[in-house]
Each structure stands twice: as C-alpha cells, then as structure tokens.
Amino acid sequence: MDFEYTAEQQLLRDTVTEFLAARYDLEKSRAAARIGIGWQPEIWHAFATEVGILGAALPEQVGGFDGGPIETLIIAEAFGGALVVEPYVDTVVVGAGLLRRAGGARAEELLRGIVSGEVITALAALEADSGYNLAKVSTTARRDGDDWVLDGAKTVVTSAPLATHLLVTARTPDADGVSLFLVEAGTAGLTLHSYRTIDERRAADITLDGVRIPADALLGSEGAADDSLATAADEAIAAISAEAIGAMRRVLADTVDYAKQRRQFGVPIASFQVLQHRMVDMYFELEQAVAATYLVTLKLGAPKQERARAAAAAKATIGRAARFLGQSAVQLHGAMGMTEELAIGHFFKRLTAIQFEWGTTDQHIARYAALTRP
CATH class of the missing domain: 1.20.140.10 (Butyryl-CoA Dehydrogenase, subunit A, domain 3)
Structure with missing residues (x-):
C-alpha cells in the first residue's frame, strides 16, 4: 500500500514526536495515572497552546487546522508510542466528531473549547446489558416544560472523571432512534462511580436520576443520532x-x-x-x-x-x-x-x-x- 505523508503531515509527526520525547516522561505520567488525578492537565494545555495538535483535525471555523483522519492517525500513533493517558480519542476524535455532525451554536462553542484545551468530553453510551451495541439504549429522556429530564445508567464511561461535558445517549417517547444529549459535569442528579482501569486510565459508571438539562442540550435532531x-x-x-x-x-x-x-x-x-x-x-x-x-x-x-x-x-x-x-x-x-x-x-x-x-x-x-x- 502506497501511503506517503505530505510535507505538512511529516512536520506534524516530527513536531508531536519531538514534543513527547522532550516533555512526556513515562514515570511521571504513570505516577499521575496511579496515585494522582489520572492525567496531567498542564500537558493537555500544552497540546493545545504550544503544539496545537488538539485542533489539527478540526475545521478552521472553530480554530482548528482543517486536517482529517490522517492527521488523527499521526497524532494517535505518536501518543501510543509514548503511552499518553490524556483523553485524546474520547475528546478530539469521538466527542468532536459527534459535535461536528450535530451542528448548531452550542456544538460550535464546545468545539472551540476542545481546540483550546478547555473542554473535555466523554461519551456515555454503553449500558449494563448493551454489550458494544450503541443502539441498545434503555436510558430515557422526557420533556418537562422547556427542559429535558434524563433517567438511566451508563457503564464504563472512559474519561468521565476528567470530562467537563458528557455526551449521553437516550431514547425519547416521540422518536424511534437514539438521541444525543449534552450534560455538564456536576449537574444535579448526575452521579459518577469513578475507578482506574487495568491500563491505568480513568473511567466511571454513571447514574442519571432526574437530570434536568435545557432544551438546547439536545444535539442534533431528536432520535437521529x-x-x-x-x-x-x-x-x-x-x-x-x-x-x-x-x-x-x-x-x-x-x-x-x-x-x-x-x-x-x-x-x-x-x-x-x-x-x-x-x-x-x-x-x-x-x-x-x-x-x-x-x-x-x-x-x-x-x-x-x-x-x-x-x-x-x-x-x-x-x-x-x-x-x-x-x-x-x-x-x-x-x-x-x-x-x-x-x-x-x-x-x-x-x-x-x-x-x-x-x-x-x-x-x-x-x-x-x-x-x-x-
């Protein structure tokens, strides 16, 4: 397979590799993962401000560099070689991808926050009996006035203890498909049981008990996720x-x-x-x-x-x-x-x-x- 990087992509690869070699100490990152808060926020902000890689694959309109899957591959491969524990895939790949496809002012605001390193997302989709089927959802969302109210439970939500925002899947009474909702960390009724995974990352099981969120917390159309x-x-x-x-x-x-x-x-x-x-x-x-x-x-x-x-x-x-x-x-x-x-x-x-x-x-x-x- 012929797979050659452009000059810009080679520069991105060299920049990320050199930054990680100089600044990402394995012993320090393991200590942060095992006995610290689970990650190094200063490194995450350096990814955003010093090397700009959090926006490498995101559109220019939200402050990114308009890259794509190959830029993501370059960054993820470098992160794998350095055993980076920071939530790149959960935030920049999964979270940003869902927000881009949902569209709207709220999503664009969050995408800008991801590029700047201020927003961290986690996808709360798996449930106790869903396996890896993202369409098997028991969590419910119902309207109450101008708000949505969420009830249910999610399991093994990676990066949830670090996240500023959760992307929660739920079913609504008026739609056949799954809907996607934005829930800010610390919202009343949201409970996290946090733990460390076998590979020293942070995850949580989540309970949503009457979690009330505004109308614009629905990302995209109802039942269309x-x-x-x-x-x-x-x-x-x-x-x-x-x-x-x-x-x-x-x-x-x-x-x-x-x-x-x-x-x-x-x-x-x-x-x-x-x-x-x-x-x-x-x-x-x-x-x-x-x-x-x-x-x-x-x-x-x-x-x-x-x-x-x-x-x-x-x-x-x-x-x-x-x-x-x-x-x-x-x-x-x-x-x-x-x-x-x-x-x-x-x-x-x-x-x-x-x-x-x-x-x-x-x-x-x-x-x-x-x-x-x-």
Missing part, C-alpha cells in the same frame, strides 16, 4: 488502532534491544534461532496491523458499509496483533516484563485494554462476516 454514533465508533476504532501501532512499534523495538543485551550461556539471547523466529513473527503481525489501520483510516469517508467493513477488519487485526506482541514481549523479557520499572509491562496493559475497546476481536470478526455475507 444512530448514524453519527456508528460513524464515531468507526472513527474511534481507526484512532485506537493507530495508537496500538505506536505502542506495538515501541514494544517490538524494546524487545529486540533487550534480546541483544540479555546474555544466557555466554551469548546474547538474540542469537537463539527460536527467539529470532518469534521476533520475526512479531514484526509480521505489526505490519499486518499497520496495513489494516491505514486502510480503515482511508475508508472513513467511504459509504457506510465499506467503512464498517474496514473498521471491523482493522479492529480484529489489531486485537490479534496486540495480544501476540504484548504477550511475546513479556515472555521474552521474562519476569522483568511485568515489573513497574520496565515500560513493557505498562504497554502490555494498554495493548490488552485496546483489544476490548469498541468491541472485542471476536465481535468484529463476526461483524466483518455479517458485512461481507451475500
């Missing part, structure tokens, strides 16, 4: 696939370096043929994942069925590759692979979590089969 949510899911898959590529590149490089240094029976273990074969297999899995990620990135603007097939194929391929590279890296490092001191263990946790975000490997294999069935 299904297609936008499906698009957001595929855009998120493309972004976390790129993040996984960045993480897997780092995992493979660290494993090869370790194998060259670690000596057994008087020679580096990299000289053992069976371990060479394993590292070659890791490389092959990575390259297949790269191709699948590039494909879904290029297909995000394609018709719905074509886009969905590419997303399902990418997520299934990434899931398999992330599992193989993560487990192989830990095995080749021995017991050291899971220690806090080495980066490998932290990357392994993130790659494990990515396998289950936005649908599991098995679910996307089944999805791809259904989409290609005559």
